[in-house]
Amino acid sequence: MPALTARGATCLGARGRLSPTFNNIINFKDFLMITVSDVSLSFSEKPLFKDVNLKFNKGNCYGITGANGAGKSTFLKLLSGELEKDSGQIFMTPGERMAVLKQDHFAFDQYSVKETVMMGFPKLYEVSKARDEIYAKADFTEEDGIKSAELEAEFGELGGYEAENEIEQMLSGLGLEEEFHDKMMSELDEGQKVRVLLAQAIYGNPDALLLDEPTNGLDIESITWLENFLLDFENTVIVVSHDRHFLNTVCTFICDIDFGKITQFSGNYDFWYQMTQIMQRQAHEQQKKTEDKMKDLKEFILRFSSNASKAKQATSRKKIYDKLADSLEEIPVSTRKFPYVNFKADREIGNNVLEIKKLNYTDADGNQLLKDFSLVVNRTDKIAFVGIEHNSVTALFDIINGVKKPDSGEFFWGQTTSQTYLPRDNSDSFNNDLNITEWLKQYSKEQDDAYVRGFLGRMLFSGDESLKKVKVLSGGEKVRCMLSKLMLSGANCITMDDPTNHLDLEAIQSLNEGLIAFPGVLLFSSHDHEFIQSIANRIVEITPNGIIDRMMSFDDYISDPQIAEMRKKLYEGTGKKIKYRV
């Protein structure tokens, strides 16, 4: 953070960031970091944004907001140079370095934690890999010997020998306990993954940190931790998020993507929201006034245009009318829209829903995720799985939906049941060359295009959109596709693992209402308190020493003193901090 002073006055805003109110009086030249001039981008002739002009100054935190598919991740890719713009310029102060934390938290699952962090310094990672490869060779030639000596020297120059220690210190500093440093990324929960990805991003101390939906999948404690980290981070932060509380806490500027533009506001999210509401109301009021006036003028013109004594007046009013008609601009339609989420069960569910008997499951690294887990699910149950054992919940959901096999134990779905599943990580479903309609058809008995597109239309994929390739879809669009698949299934038992991840506020609200109205059985996890409270009628918490299972709402569950006592006992001696998955 530069020490910003102007004429003796310290110009730091709350939380140590540059206060937006000083915009006008400081010469920002020295603090300018990234300038975006006249940038436009469209995909297949559909403009995402046009003529964008923005400035990002040193030390500030910018929130990038907008609906699912508005172009937030794309804009970050333009800033980082991963994607080429159609026109315009993006300048960054020479010598400054930018780092990115991407929206996909599962992308490094096949790498170890330390390897993932080292990838934040690509040159060092490259040399380190080449060095390991040579040493792994069975037939080590003389040539290999020379090459390895070269690589060794380069590795040393790049600080490779100190790297491991540095990485470990950084991970510990980011709150990832030592026991996780030698694990594979796939073994961590999402909160831990984000810490590793942050370590990767800040490895080498970047001047600008770009984060794409970092709070996805994080519980309240991890989000608070991330907020504090960003508040203390002294360089520029540009962060995409749908989380209002998070945006309000960390951002001093909002760049909103809508109406084919990106508009920058000084202030936090709530301030942006109030401003846009006022501006939209004013635009509508102004339009209404103009339309009323035109209506009066038109009546006058029609009544008196053939009246000789008033013809002159009618002609002059016609001129005014034409002028107003020219000034009347169509109010642009926002990309913020509510999808229509409606899960219909094809068949009414009988009394036997699901019986789970003594499931045991240990992951590849030897972590016992399920230990004699048993549960009987009833026909009116909407069960929220809460607690801190996220990987246990995911393993359970995977097992009962046939994705994984348990080590031992059994489960029986009732004869009248049919199941559908929204997993936490959906990336595998979209690694193909299909368009959205073809993709959804894979899951439909009815192969008629119009039928399938009906489901896509509800999820806001209309017209040409339904011919888009699934692999280019945004994070939220992929979840909307999955929701179309779930709706189309007509299943009466739905499992969802943290379904609000990636979704914008409108989609979360529609999904929330759709699940309240769903007449079947629901098993789900979520980090959204309101979502759990409004949907669940039963709460199950998997703890390291058994489960707690209560037919009650979430608010009742967390305020019940007996349950609090029970939780304390069940976590005792595990060294784990008790927190709820909200």
Ligand SMILES: Nc1ncnc2c1ncn2[C@@H]1O[C@H](COP(=O)(O)OP(=O)(O)OP(=O)(O)O)[C@@H](O)[C@H]1O
């Ligand atoms: N290569 C491409 N070809 C065509 N369309 C694309 C391509 N890449 C992205 N898109 C589309 O551009 C739009 C913006 O995508 P982007 O990922 O930037 O959205 P986003 O604002 O980050 O959304 P979310 O909140 O869901 O993450 C989406 O509609 C997406 O389908």
Ligand SMILES: [Mg+2]
């Ligand atoms: Mg995105």
